Amino acid sequence: MGKGPGHFVLTERRISRQNAGMWTLVLNCGSSSVKFALLDPETGNVRLSGLAERLGSPEARMVLVRGAEKLEVPLPTGDYAGAFEVLLSELAAQGITGAEIAAVGHRVVHGGSHFSAPALITAAVLDAIRACVPLAPLHNPANLAGIAAAQAAFPDAAHVAVFDTAFHQSMPPRAYRYAVPDEWYSQHGVRRYGFHGTSHAYVAGEAARMLGSDPDALQLITAHLGNGCSVASVRSGQSMDTSMGLTPLEGLVMGTRSGDVDPNLHAYLAREAGLSLDEVTAALNGKSGLLGLSGLGSDMRQLEAAAADGHAGARLAVEVFVYRLAKSIAAMTVPLTRLDALVFTGGIGENSASVREKTLGLLGVLGFRLDSEANAAAVRGAAGRISAPGSTPALVVPTNEELMIAREAARVLETA
Structure with a gap:
């Protein structure tokens, strides 16, 4: 088989x-x-x-x-x-x-x-x-x-x-292997897998359509930003790298997930706070991220409103989210020879003009300049280019994972 x-x-x-x-x-x-x-x-x-x-x-x-x-x-x-x-x-x-x-x-x-x-x-x-x-x-x-x-x-x-993981199986070993003992990989499958693959694949295809380009000729970075968040480097329609790893906990700051932390954190908290392995893992998945930083909630809409009203925790949560996102986007340029476009999607990526503005503001080194009017208009399902003419393209592309799954299922039937 x-x-x-x-x-x-x-x-x-x-x-x-x-x-x-x-x-x-x-x-x-x-x-x-x-x-x-x-x-x-x-x-x-x-x-x-x-x-x-x-x-x-x-x-x-x-x-x-x-x-x-x-x-x-x-x-x-x-x-x-x-x-x-x-x-x-x-x-x-x-x-x-x-x-x-x-x-x-x-x-x-x-x-x-x-x-x-x-x-x-x-x-x-x-x-x-x-x-x-x-x-x-x-x-x-x-x-x-x-x-x-x-x-x-x-x-x-x-x-x-x-x-969710299938799209990222095109990553080369240099991207998916951890620097850990080889038997952890060979015997236990400890490697980076990546997630949100259906969404990354869908918006990469839609971005090619919007740009009027052949998907196989494009080099993109896609950013799926919702309660769970990940970025991917997509070259010629294939994932070359992504921010999530063995599990969906690695990578960006998310709604309740921490994203990247020092691997020694578990041992430190076990020793200093008396927490068990399971307690630390549960907290990193369910009590961290935007919720942990803000002490208020995990919904970006709530945090942006609270930050505007002077809530220090909410302001910190948004700043850390954006900073870590920009760092990861910059890292995703490594597998590429050029950057044809950055694509925002997901609940936050499609609807938070402020997050997009702050993120592009940290990425001027990559040639981004924001079109403020276009960015403000790209909400509630609207798609379009939000970068200024002559700058590196940044797009908003609403994801449709249900349609992508339906298309994949239909393709399997056609080839069966």
Whole structure:
């Protein structure tokens, strides 16, 4: 089944195009939520979307979105199966049966070094996803549970796994290896994997379209900035380096994640504060980042407003976020021979004109000059160039991971 060690190709199942419908269901299953969208991968038209949240609790509910209409439905069982039962009922109410769904595209957070592309889900693929559980103990078990529930709910559809890590498998060893004992890598897979790959790949393609260029001819830096944040160096459509590593904790300052810290921090806090390994790790993931610095919250909108009102912690959090972001963007130029454009995306990247302005202000050495009017206009889903004419291009490109996953799933069916 492999094409080279650890890489999967589609040989176990063939999909008949005669039976393929026009709809693709995209699923993003978390530990207590299921985000979904039913869409046409060719047009991007979304028929239905929504979020099942608070799974595992008495407050479990599903919020369905049909165009401008929102509907909230309680989930009495509070589990994945109950969520999919409600979804099936809603699809039937919309006149769509399970048989009309050609594919279900599943976001899977960690594929390790096994997957450099999306994969049709087979028994062997599921085994490989399970093998990556130690690398993503909070994410991959939820992804697996969601896959099992979806396969039961949609038995006639092709189920495709789309991995956050796959896009970054093109990184060379000099970028993905840590300077640690070799057996840690060879026996335990300790290396840099990177995440947000679906978003980085999508906005790199959209940036090429906006610039009127061949994606294979472009050299870009993409910045996905949300509650989780990462930057990537993209050359000829391939990831050459990225800021996240073995886990999504490495790299930039994020909403509640610290990003880079001294590796001796765990030992220091164990000795000085009496904290356990798990306590330090939990704090670095859930109590740090913008939340830890500000002492106020993790939402950039709240922090920018508080900073403007004189809140010292909020001001520090924004300054550290921007400074570390600019440093990482500068570092991402190393794999490139030139910089054709910097791309901002994600909730912060798409909506915070202030963060973009401050970041470009620290990167004048790379030839950026801001167009203030264009930058102010590039919010709430607007795309465009925010740098002044004659300067290095900086773009805002709204991401669409659901559409990218649907396209990847459709591509797998076409080649199966």
